[in-house]
Amino acid sequence: MQFTRRDTMAIGGAAVLTSFVPSLSVASTNDLIMEVTGGATAASSGIDLTAPEIAENGNTVPISVDAPGAVAVTILAAGNPLPGVATFNFGDGAGSQSATTRIRLAGTQDVIAVAKMADGSFAAVSQTVKVTIGGCGG
Amino acid sequence: MAKGVKPRVKVPKTASAGEMVTLKTLISHKMESGQRKDSDGNKIPRSIINRFTCAFNGKTVVDVEMLPAISTNPYFQFDAVIPEAGEFHFTWYDDDGSVYETKKSVKMA
Numbered sequence: 001m002q003f004t005r006r007d008t009m010a011i012g013g014a015a016v017l018t019s020f021v022p023s024l025s026v027a028s029t030n031d032l033i034m035e036v037t038g039g040a041t042a043a044s045s046g047i048d049l050t051a052p053e054i055a056e057n058g059n060t061v062p063i064s065v066d067a068p069g070a071v072a073v074t075i076l077a078a079g080n081p082l083p084g085v086a087t088f089n090f091g092d093g094a095g096s097q098s099a100t101t102r103i104r105l106a107g108t109q110d111v112i113a114v115a116k117m118a119d120g121s122f123a124a125v126s127q128t129v130k131v132t133i134g135g136c137g138g
Numbered sequence: 139m140a141k142g143v144k145p146r147v148k149v150p151k152t153a154s155a156g157e158m159v160t161l162k163t164l165i166s167h168k169m170e171s172g173q174r175k176d177s178d179g180n181k182i183p184r185s186i187i188n189r190f191t192c193a194f195n196g197k198t199v200v201d202v203e204m205l206p207a208i209s210t211n212p213y214f215q216f217d218a219v220i221p222e223a224g225e226f227h228f229t230w231y232d233d234d235g236s237v238y239e240t241k242k243s244v245k246m247a
Contacts, residue, residue: 091198095217
């Protein structure tokens, strides 16, 4: 099959379009929060999430959460192939309900933290992290 | 057992009763996510540490469920209260069934 210049342009255009589709089809932040809370509405205060605005390397993105009074904190990454990241369960020996770790992010997306409080209520917070894989500094 | 797994933890040697201390843990592990493909296009099977726990004298400090989105060489930092002299017990659970353990004792200042 011979490709004319017009065909090539069309294929190129289609490829660009399809490469954008995954970023549109990511699970919505609210749906993910609902999954963790079991349908309950989450308050927007009571939990802090610290993540960099821009992460040059998506392989290790440092994040911290702080949720005073929480029994468990779930971290989610809405744009990853598997949105779950980790769940921290705090025990009696914990000095504070905060933790720091390093996570993987597939691309620019929202990182979500959902805290389950001791009284059974939930609090959630999300932050967008820009990921520049390849480290061009973009 | 995955090769070259070495846990490292940073715990103060002494503390006063009721003091809050920050603990840092790092374990070298490749944390293969199960999403990557090798040069032949075959999926590399998932091999991660899926759970980490820390307890002080049998009392849980944190119990973390880990999924493939945790980075290579998982690092955790968290706070614990030290009510009396005793021992921190750190445990990591690998997908392949192996368990990595480290203990650190803390004396009263």
